[in-house]
Amino acid sequence: MRLPAKICGLSTPEAVEAAVRGGAGFLGFNFFPPSPRCVTPEAAARLAVPARAAGVRICAITVDAGDELVDRIAAILDPDFIQLHGAEPPARGAEVAARTGAGLIRALPVGGPEDLAAAAPWTELADHLLLDARPPRGAALTGGLGVAFDWTLTQGFRPPRPWFLAGGLDPWNIAEALEVSGAPMADVSSGVERGPGLKDPSLISAFLDAVRRARPQA
Template sequence: MSAKAKICGVSTPEAVQAAVDGGAAFLGFMFFPKSPRDIAPEAAGRLAPPARAKGVKVVAVTVDPTDAEVDAIVAGLSPDLIQLHGKESPARVREVGQRSGRGIVKVLSVSDASDFTPAASYEPVVEHLMFDTKPPKDADRPGGLGAAFDWTLLEGRRFKRPWFLAGGLNPWNVADAIAQAGAPLVDVSSGVERGPGLKDPALITAFLDAVRRA
């Protein structure tokens, strides 16, 4: 079975349409002021209809959101899934899921094999896991930095939930990443941009073509 892709951090109608036309299974909107891809919930809500019409799952990407922020995102976008990219504990993940009534994608940052250990404590409270590259200590945000980790760390691992591979993926390396990690799902953001936060429809198309061929 071929991998499915999530295009993350979209903010224009052109990017949304390229993702939908190219066969993306998930579309992510970023709600984090430090990100160049940050968008207001209402603006994301106006961009989402083409994705919903084609059955593409809409994902709200957050970092340690407050209850008020969760409420605003649900009201403005009504996402299918909420992605938690911060230091949320399993208890907090459960709270967000119950409060929002949405499935949760929990991101775990990876640099070595020990970073997969926490996955077991999150599996009971999430719909998906995501493994992203651990950011440098001086980074001002937890992802979207265009750096990859050693994909072979995932080789042969099994998880109880479907999982995404993220971090440093682009149209030229995603096929190798899928092969090395055995990833059922892949996530891309900066790898399909021509500048920080500027999604390139042609790169989105190329990425989705590469995933499909892989």
């Protein structure tokens, strides 16, 4: 059975191979140009081939993307999920779902308990929520910054569908993060990199091994 873990920001065949071999349940491809992890829909489609064959779900990470990019991603990559990681309102989420036929993952920034209230409009619309650390003021990126939030904030957080914990996770803290937060799923990007956007296959393997030990029932 595939692990409840998503490796995000993949851009090389070696990283995809490590994620698939390690048992990741989800792979994320980034389509936000300022990110060092950004790839084209064509490149993502090529990289996704072995993952699809292994039953891994494919996610497209977007940030306030317009219709043209959304349509290209849908036509070329045909992802299982579109992840909204910007300021998109629920109405835009419904539009994206209708245009693409893909499921939705809604990323929400968390800095304090008040931020969990922002999940309410999305709990029925999105297939999964993803709680990420709120970016520092002035940051150019909305995620993948290696910043964590207080994991105790999500204790007792029980949306209708399983949700991802993200932000500052790595092979050494993921077990504690899952235990403290109560998160049923995990998402990692910079925590398995040897440099900005450079995924390290050995770190991917170590992260997934740690998730497996923390979630033996998976």
